[in-house]
Amino acid sequence: MILRIGNASGFYGDRFDAVREMLTGGGLDVLTGDYLAELTMLILGRDLLKDPSAGYAKTFLRQMEEGLGLAHERGVRIVANAGGLNPAGLADALRALAARLGVPARIAHVEGDRLPAADGVLAANAYLGGGGIAACLAAGADVVVTGRVTDAALVTGPAQWFFGWGPQDYDRLAGAVVAGHVLECGTQATGGNYAFFAEHDPRALRRPGFPLAELHEDGSAVVTKHPGTGGLVDLGTVTAQLLYETAGARYAGPDVTARLDTVRLTQEGPDRVRIDGVRGEAPPPTLKVGLCRLGGFRNEVVFVLTGLDIEAKAALVREQVTDALSPAAPGPDALGPDALAPDALGQAAPGPAAPAEVRWELVRTDRPDADTEETASALLRLVVRDPAPEAVGRAVTGAAIELALASYPGFHVTAPPGKGAPYGVFESAYVPAGEVPHTAVLPDGTRVAVPVPPRTRALEAVPEPELPPPLPPGPTLRAPLGHVAGARSGDKGGDANVGVWVRTEQQWRWLAHTLTVDRFRELLPETKELPVERHVLPRLRAVNFTVTGLLGEGVASQARFDPQAKALGEWLRSRHLDIPVDLLEVPQ
Numbered sequence: 001m002i003l004r005i006g007n008a009s010g011f012y013g014d015r016f017d018a019v020r021e022m023l024t025g026g027g028l029d030v031l032t033g034d035y036l037a038e039l040t041m042l043i044l045g046r047d048l049l050k051d052p053s054a055g056y057a058k059t060f061l062r063q064m065e066e067g068l069g070l071a072h073e074r075g076v077r078i079v080a081n082a083g084g085l086n087p088a089g090l091a092d093a094l095r096a097l098a099a100r101l102g103v104p105a106r107i108a109h110v111e112g113d114r115l116p117a118a119d120g121v122l123a124a125n126a127y128l129g130g131g132g133i134a135a136c137l138a139a140g141a142d143v144v145v146t147g148r149v150t151d152a153a154l155v156t157g158p159a160q161w162f163f164g165w166g167p168q169d170y171d172r173l174a175g176a177v178v179a180g181h182v183l184e185c186g187t188q189a190t191g192g193n194y195a196f197f198a199e200h201d202p203r204a205l206r207r208p209g210f211p212l213a214e215l216h217e218d219g220s221a222v223v224t225k226h227p228g229t230g231g232l233v234d235l236g237t238v239t240a241q242l243l244y245e246t247a248g249a250r251y252a253g254p255d256v257t258a259r260l261d262t263v264r265l266t267q268e269g270p271d272r273v274r275i276d277g278v279r280g281e282a283p284p285p286t287l288k289v290g291l292c293r294l295g296g297f298r299n300e301v302v303f304v305l306t307g308l309d310i311e312a313k314a315a316l317v318r319e320q321v322t323d324a325l326s327p328a329a330p331g332p333d334a335l336g337p338d339a340l341a342p343d344a345l346g347q348a349a350p351g352p353a354a355p356a357e358v359r360w361e362l363v364r365t366d367r368p369d370a371d372t373e374e375t376a377s378a379l380l381r382l383v384v385r386d387p388a389p390e391a392v393g394r395a396v397t398g399a400a401i402e403l404a405l406a407s408y409p410g411f412h413v414t415a416p417p418g419k420g421a422p423y424g425v426f427e428s429a430y431v432p433a434g435e436v437p438h439t440a441v442l443p444d445g446t447r448v449a450v451p452v453p454p455r456t457r458a459l460e461a462v463p464e465p466e467l468p469p470p471l472p473p474g475p476t477l478r479a480p481l482g483h484v485a486g487a488r489s490g491d492k493g494g495d496a497n498v499g500v501w502v503r504t505e506q507q508w509r510w511l512a513h514t515l516t517v518d519r520f521r522e523l524l525p526e527t528k529e530l531p532v533e534r535h536v537l538p539r540l541r542a543v544n545f546t547v548t549g550l551l552g553e554g555v556a557s558q559a560r561f562d563p564q565a566k567a568l569g570e571w572l573r574s575r576h577l578d579i580p581v582d583l584l585e586v587p588q
Contacts, residue, residue, distance in 0.1 A: 003162045005155055006212035009033035010186030012040045012057050018210050019063040023070040025226035032154040033080035034184045042292045042424035042556045044084040045122035055086035061093055068103045079133055079154050083145040085123055087111050090145045106443035108136035110146040126287045126436045129254030131450040133157025135440035152180030156255045163217045167453035174258035174280025175219025182223050182241045183211050189241045190231035195486035204230050220276035233271040239540050243499020245490040247546045248535040249462040257281040261537055282456040286430040295425035295557055296385055299392040301400045302414040303380040310378045313408035314362050320407055324399035325354045355384035355391045392420035424556030426493050465538050470513045475581045482573025484583050489569035496550040496565035501542035507583050508541040520545055523575040
C-alpha cells in the first residue's frame with residue numbers, strides 16, 4: 001500500500017492556485033496545507049480581537065470554493081492547519097460553503113491546542129501531534145482542519161489513519177515526520193529557495209510544482225512532484241529542506257522523536273528521492289507552547305545618503321536626530337503660537353521622552369563613480385521601539401522631517417513619515433502533554449479525547465559522531481564557501497539556524513573539519529557574541545548551526561534587517577575562505 005500525500009501551501013500567503021494544481025495534476029490520496037507560522041499566529045490573534053468569528057486563514061476558505069468539489073470528484077481527503085486560533089469557526093464556515101456548493105463534504109476539526117493565556121499574551125497554543133487528525137479521518141471526514149499542530153502532523157495523522165500505526169510504531173512515525181518536514185514548506189522541496197539554483201535551467205525553476213510524498217507502510221517515502229510541473233526534486237533540494245529550522249540529531253515532536261542522524265537519501269530516478277532508514281524514539285514528556293504577545297510599538301525612518309562623504313552625512317543626521325529626541329528638546333506637538341513661550345523656569349517645554357530603544361544601521365549600497373543616482377546612494381535606517389505609541393510616532397517622524405532643509409546635502413527619505421505600528425513577540429514554553437486537551441471533533445459533532453502516547457522522561461544527549469579523516473594538505477584557492485557548499489537558514493523564535501551541506505565525500509571531509517563554530521563566528525561577525533552550537537549529520541554530509549538570540553524577540557518584533565534569518569545561509573556562502581582546489585569543480 002502507498003499513501004500519496006501532497007502539499008499545497010507552505011505559509012499563509014502561498015500560491016493561491018496550488019490547491020487546484022495539486023488536485024488536477026495527478027493522483028493523490030490526501031492533500032495538506034500548512035498555513036501557520038509564528039508571525040501568522042500573531043496576525044490571527046489580532047484578527048480575533050477585532051472579530052470573534054475570525055482567527056483562521058481566510059485564504060483557505062476561498063481556495064475551497066473550487067477545491068471542495070475537485071477533491072470530492074477525485075476522492076482526495078484534505079487536511080490543513082488553516083483553523084489557526086478558531087478551527088471550529090473555520091469548520092462551520094466550510095459546512096456552510098459545502099451546503100451552498102452542493103458538495104456532500106464531511107467536515108471535522110481538531111482543537112485543544114489553545115491554552116489559557118496569561119495577562120498580556122495574545123495567544124498560547126500547544127503544538128499537537130497527528131492523533132486527532134487520524135481520528136477524524138477514521139470517522140469518515142473528507143476535510144479536517146486544525147489549529148496549532150506541528151507541521152509534520154499533517155502527514156503523521158493521515159499516515160496513522162491509513163496504515164493503522166500504533167503510538168509506539170516509532171520508526172514508522174519517524175519516517176512520516178521526516179517526510180512531513182520535507183513537504184511542509186511547499187516548493188522549498190522542489191527547487192524553491194535552492195542554493196544551487198544557478199546550475200539548473202531557469203525555465204524549470206520559474207514556477208516550481210508543489211511536492212508530494214509516496215509513503216509506504218514501513219515509514220519510508222519517495223518525495224516527488226506531479227508530472228510536467230516545474231522545479232526539481234534531487235538530493236540537494238531534499239537535504240536543504242531537512243536542515244531547515246532543525247538543529248541536532250534528535251527532532252522531537254508530540255508523536256515521536258525522529259533521529260535525523262539516521263536519515264538515508266537515495267536518488268531513485270528523475271525528480272524522485274527515497275527517504276528510508278529513519279529511526280524513531282518515544283516523544284518527550286512535554287509539548288511546546290507558542291506564546292504570542294504585543295511587545296510594544298515601532299517606527300522606522302530610512303534616510304538616503306548619496307554621493308560623497310557618506311560616513312560624514314550619516315554622522316551628521318544621526319547627531320541631529322539624537323539631539324531632537326533628547327528629553328530636553330521641544331517636541332513637535334509643542335510647535336505653535338506658544339511653542340517658544342517660556343515656562344516657569346524660563347525654558348521651552350520639553351517634548352515627550354525619547355523612545356526606549358533607538359537603533360541605527362548604515363547600509364552601504366553605494367558605489368563610487370556610479371552611473372545611476374540609486375547606485376550612488378546608501379541607506380541609513382533608524383528603528384525605534386517603545387511600549388507607548390506616542391514615543392515612536394510624531395516625536396520621531398517629526399524630528400526627522402524637520403531636518404529636511406537643515407541637514408546633509410541631498411537629504412531625502414524613502415517614505416513619508418508614518419505612525420508607530422505595534423509589533424509582536426514570540427516566546428516558547430513547555431507543558432506536560434497530559435495537561436493539553438487534544439480533541440477530535442468528528443463530522444457528526446462527536447467529541448473524542450485523543451490519548452497521550454507513551455513518552456520518555458527526558459531526551460538524552462546524542463554522542464558526537466565520529467568525523468571522517470581530514471583531507472591531506474594540498475593547494476588551495478581563496479573562494480566563496482558557496483562554490484562547494486549549499487545552505488538553508490531560518491528562524492525559531494529569537495534563534496536562527498543555518499544548515500550547510502556538500503555533495504561529495506571529499507567535500508565532506510573538508511567541511512567537517514573546516515566549518516567549526518569558531519570559523520562560523522569568524523565568517524559571520526554578527527554571531528561573535530552569541531551562543532552558537534554545531535550539530536554534525538554525516539549521513540547528510542551536513543553541519544547544522546543554531547545561533548541563540550540573533551533575531552531578538554522573533555520575526556514579529558522585526559529586530560533585524562533579515563528578521564527570519566532567511567538569507568543568513570546565503571551570506572555565509574558568500575564569505576571567502578581557503579578551499580582545496582580539487583573541491584572547486586562542480587559535481588556532474
